[in-house]
Amino acid sequence: MGSNQTIMHRIWGRRWLVAAIALVLAVLALWDGISAWHGVAALAMIIAAAGLVPPTIAQDGNSMPVHPDNGGKPSFEDLVAAIPDPVIVLDANLAVRFFNRKARDIIPNLRISEALTYALRVPELIDAIRAALDAGGSRQIEYSERVPVDRMVEAQISTITGPSGRTDFVVIVLRDVTQRQRVEQMRVDFVANASHELRTPLASLLGFVETLQGPARNDPVAREKFLDIMRAQANRMSRLIDDLLSLSRIELNAHVQPDKPVDLNMVVGHVADTLGPLAHDRGVVLSVDKRIPSLEVRGERDELIRVFENLVENAIKYGASGGRVEVILDSIPKPQGKGLDAVVTVRDFGPGIEAEHVPRLTERFYRVDAAKSREKGGTGLGLAIVKHIVARHRGRLGIESVPGEGTVFSVKIDQIL
Numbered sequence: 001m002g003s004n005q006t007i008m009h010r011i012w013g014r015r016w017l018v019a020a021i022a023l024v025l026a027v028l029a030l031w032d033g034i035s036a037w038h039g040v041a042a043l044a045m046i047i048a049a050a051g052l053v054p055p056t057i058a059q060d061g062n063s064m065p066v067h068p069d070n071g072g073k074p075s076f077e078d079l080v081a082a083i084p085d086p087v088i089v090l091d092a093n094l095a096v097r098f099f100n101r102k103a104r105d106i107i108p109n110l111r112i113s114e115a116l117t118y119a120l121r122v123p124e125l126i127d128a129i130r131a132a133l134d135a136g137g138s139r140q141i142e143y144s145e146r147v148p149v150d151r152m153v154e155a156q157i158s159t160i161t162g163p164s165g166r167t168d169f170v171v172i173v174l175r176d177v178t179q180r181q182r183v184e185q186m187r188v189d190f191v192a193n194a195s196h197e198l199r200t201p202l203a204s205l206l207g208f209v210e211t212l213q214g215p216a217r218n219d220p221v222a223r224e225k226f227l228d229i230m231r232a233q234a235n236r237m238s239r240l241i242d243d244l245l246s247l248s249r250i251e252l253n254a255h256v257q258p259d260k261p262v263d264l265n266m267v268v269g270h271v272a273d274t275l276g277p278l279a280h281d282r283g284v285v286l287s288v289d290k291r292i293p294s295l296e297v298r299g300e301r302d303e304l305i306r307v308f309e310n311l312v313e314n315a316i317k318y319g320a321s322g323g324r325v326e327v328i329l330d331s332i333p334k335p336q337g338k339g340l341d342a343v344v345t346v347r348d349f350g351p352g353i354e355a356e357h358v359p360r361l362t363e364r365f366y367r368v369d370a371a372k373s374r375e376k377g378g379t380g381l382g383l384a385i386v387k388h389i390v391a392r393h394r395g396r397l398g399i400e401s402v403p404g405e406g407t408v409f410s411v412k413i414d415q416i417l
Helices: 002-013 015-032 036-051 076-082 101-106 123-135 178-213 220-252 264-281 301-318 355-360 370-375 382-392
Strands: 087-091 096-099 138-145 151-161 167-176 260-263 285-290 296-299 324-333 340-348 396-402 406-414
Touching: 087 101, 101 167, 123 138, 123 151, 123 167, 151 178, 178 220, 220 382, 260 264, 260 301, 264 285, 264 301, 264 324, 264 340, 296 301, 296 406, 301 324, 301 340, 301 382, 301 406, 355 396, 382 396, 382 406
Parallel strands: 285 324
Antiparallel strands: 087 096, 087 167, 138 151, 151 167, 260 296, 324 340, 340 406, 396 406
16 A cells, blocks of 8 residues: 555656656557557556656755645645754664755755764764664753854654664754853853842941941931942942843844944944043043044944943043043954954053953953952943953954053954945
């Protein structure tokens, strides 16, 4: 019964060829009359149509015969192709027997009849498949990939048992869980960092509240002093929470490169106007040198404003003793000679930073001088935010500092030509 259906499927898949054969035979019959050799020729042509002509090839490279009308029921290929996740079917020898288009998208080297190990080199997944073949049942594992992109994949492995009771096929359903993993890691990091950084100001607030409720209850001078300190601590916690949330949002979208054209000249000009009063209050001369009339990159305007606000504000606060901060915008050829880099340099002439601290400046909550940073309202997250935004824009962040001579931060992003 199964072989008869297979032959019928093959013939149905070549129905236009069979129709052409019938037409040719009809013409011959009209021209020469019906004879025995016509029957032999018809049988030979039908056999050729069923066996010699290649089957219909699906767009994703799989062998997918076209089925005749089967009462409106979808075929196996139709069902698997409709699954939104990548699906791969293997035989007992780990040879690929079927896969849908989504599987080809995530594993480009898949080939029918070739071993899965040729297309996917993930030892933990292969071990799980072999275990499923030996013991039956299902397995679920997660594995990571570094190329072509950094991602985490969940594999659901199920087996299909044949009439003999042995496993004949293995069905693998893959699911990209990178986003879920990042959200979970962000949650863990947020709790750890927030609890660490919020503990000190919260302890201070509780201490001052107890003092105001007790010994300083009727002391107006102490009350005003303590309320000012409490306001400063509350503002610090608010800034810290804002920075943590900003960093989490940036990390969540780190794999998505912005694609809107943004003029860095306008961005830096906006930052200079915003921070001009701060520079004036600190006795710092803030200068902007735009050496290129238009300096366009692909990016997110608000995030780029955040980058240069952090860099220029840090230069004003921590390099105020130098009396000036320079911001230079320029365009330079790439090292490999293809295209141009838009470069924004922020330089202060303050005390500078010791060499051993420079590599760690972009770590979360790392401070060269923790007390001084808190005194100036820093949360320890500003440069971490800068690093992640620049990385999301596929740019490069450079830091150079010489003690006693100041610090230079540079941001390089591909320029739109």
